[in-house]
């Protein structure tokens with residue numbers, strides 16, 4: 466009880482408001498040692514009455530964190546950096562392999578399955594949300610041919 470109270474006070478006294486969003490199913494992609502980049506995926510639900518955007522992210526596990534999506538380019542899916550991920554009110558937005566994702570460039574450590582990384586999300590209203598994201602190994606989709614791979618992914 467005391468602990469809960471203390472963390473509540475710390476939260477309230479923090480300058481940055483906590484975003485009115487909730488996150489489901491977040492995970493970061495495990496990568497083999499030596500690989501420089503990875504990505505994080507999740508579902509983000511905007512619980513606010515107003516529309517919001519995810520505008521940036523940081524992590525202790527990567528030097529640079531960017532917001533990416535995939536575009537169709539001559540029949541090939543390619544990643545492209547985007548300025549924001551729109552989060553309409555009361556809607557769930559899915560970041561997933563082959564779609565939008567949080568790109569982690571210049572990993573500062575190995576990402577082994579079972580570990581966690583911290584990730585801090587910043588939204589268009591200046592609010593933030595910090596989370597612990599589990600690292601998971603992503604299996605290739607069985608049978609289906611993957612339409613794309615990150616250019617840096619060696620498999």
Ligand SMILES: [Cu+2]
Nearest residue numbers: 533544566568
């Ligand atoms: Cu990417």
